[in-house]
Amino acid sequence: MTRTAVPTAPGRIAREAVSRLVGGGSGTVFALLILIFAVIFAINPSFAQPPSMLAFAKQAAPLVILAVGQYFVIVSGELDLSVGSLVGAQVVIAAKLIDGEESRTVPVILLMIAFGALVGLVNGLVTTVLRVPSIITTLGTMLVLYGAIRLWTGGAPTGALSEAFRRPGRGGIEDLPVIGQLPWALLIALAVGAAALALTRSPYGRTLIATGDNDTAAAFSGARVWRVRTTAFVLSSLLATAASILIGGFAGVTAQVGDGLEFMAITAVVLGGVVLGGGRGTVIAAMAGALTVEALFTLFNQLFLPSTIQPTVQGLIIIAAVGYAARQRSTRSP
């Protein structure tokens, strides 16, 4: 398992990236994505028109951002189950505190960011310092947030979001020729993707991947494992906060917002060929995984399959993707 040896020259980084894309476990997701879109276009040609594609991008953007956050945690060898609950909590907090007042938008968003960072910090420190397995830590956080929000609001959300809060998730640059509206959500997701890509290429990103691959070796080579992993949890929670702003903006407040998103995000990352247990996989493939999951559910919808089938399919995808990755690894490592 020394494939993630730290590259030294830019040329090698590029070659590494290309070989990951084409030859690694991540290649499949792109093939699958293209294929699903081909089938959707064949069934419903109107979906290929720019406005429809942009509507799809707008709606998929939150999951892409969540997948990026989940990627950082998974590649470092951990798991974050708390993101779905955190998204729900953040939207409910925003609605309750803003309560329709435009002037409160920015302060509340700042508060949400602080709250997100705090949740990530707790997840990270409990996992690394107290050595509670992350699946338990974040499962606990998920339940704590779920319960605390219901306790705080008396069972169901109250209040309302402001127009300004809703703009990033719902609005965009209007009246463009051909494409109509260019959604802010798409631009935000692209920015997050670019930043994440830069981060994985930075010293921190390489340490993160090395930690996920073998934390003992990483510790011996001077990495402060607890700090690296805690930062990954904080990133995940911050990105979940960003996703909650987009989701709240997209559709407003309902009691169910955020439900099941953690599994959507994990499905996306795993489908992108990122290995559970850490150390392998690219952030680009994780994002493509998110798009593939969304595209797949869009396809089901186009086929008039009931949406209740989604969890079953998600479960099958997780098992198939992890099984496939495991088989690939076992043939490769000797």
Place this chain on the structure above:
Amino acid sequence: MRIPRALLAGGAAMSLLLTACTTDDPDSADAGQELTPDEEWFDAEEYENQLAQRDIEPEGPEDEPWLQAIEPEMADTSEYKLEGEDAEEPTVCFSNASVSNPWRVTGWITMQQQVEVLQESGDIGEFRVSDAADDDNQQISDIQAFVDAGDCEAIIISPSTTATLTPAVEAACESGAPVIVFDRGVNTDCMVTFIHPIGGYAYGADAAEFLVEELEPGSTVLALRILPGVDVLEHRWAAAQQVFGDSELDVLGFEFTEGDGAQIKDLVTQHLQRGDVDGIWMDAGDGAVAALEAFEDAGKPYPVISGEDELSFMRKWQEEDITAIAPVYSNFQWRTPVLAASQILNGEEVPQEWVLPQQPVTEAELDDYLERNADMPSLHYAKFGGEDLPGFPDAWQDR
């Protein structure tokens, strides 16, 4: 390494194409939408009965719909009359299924306010409550705990599910205390009174009949449903299927949304990409605004829509001047059980099956209801019926 991957991708391709072919092939014109209600959820006699009840003038005080009843058959309660010391501040126990949605939260506040009034007058003493958080087992043991405690002078139950809770309700009846069941029913008639609005068939039919009336023949209708398998919701859909089946409307299909705004918006957006949608039928109003926003964002005219008397929807309806109706599952029913408890403990007659009125909010009443609820939060229900309680409006605003 390359061959297996190619094989896998190829396999995935084949299976996707095959599913596409098989599902898309034969009669994709109407995608095979069944408009015959599922027998499991459709009782023709009860359906006719509920539809008829909508037109019957309820008995009781006109300005207090929570005390009205449709065709009541009164039950004698003299055996439960408390005398002497017992009659002073009797303990009433309430097993609540949950407060997990805004409708239940609104009703729960109303009930607490009503209890305060009754406590002030001495009709009720302690009001003991347990919340089962939608867990059948929890509610069964909650009810058992009330029975075991032995000092509940009356037991009020809002069951979480019908079949599973039936034995627990029977056990409560056997304890000798009068039992009052409201909202969802159980398969026994051992309770003194069962309080509920007309029901799901009437709700679904109110919504569907409005769409049939307002839309031209041949118009397309999309149905948005929360979940399968919940009786009150299945009854609404069964009634709608019955009404749509006899109409000239083209029902595109139904989608399960879990009441999640993001899913609703996504699903409606996708339907709009495929073609026009002229009407939206919903089995509950949660997320109706998200459905309307999908039309806004796609640049399409608003559909004719049936929502619910939830304020976020009603405000949108007024602002945008939409053609809409708000069927009502009378939220004021939460006042009735505690009032019934005090009547029963005074030995007064109560209806055996207490059918409360259930009138949809129409265009004509919209402004009036919005004005009365002007200070209420958006996830509040217009027909909550608590305007005359002392805690109004703070108790409902500050939740």
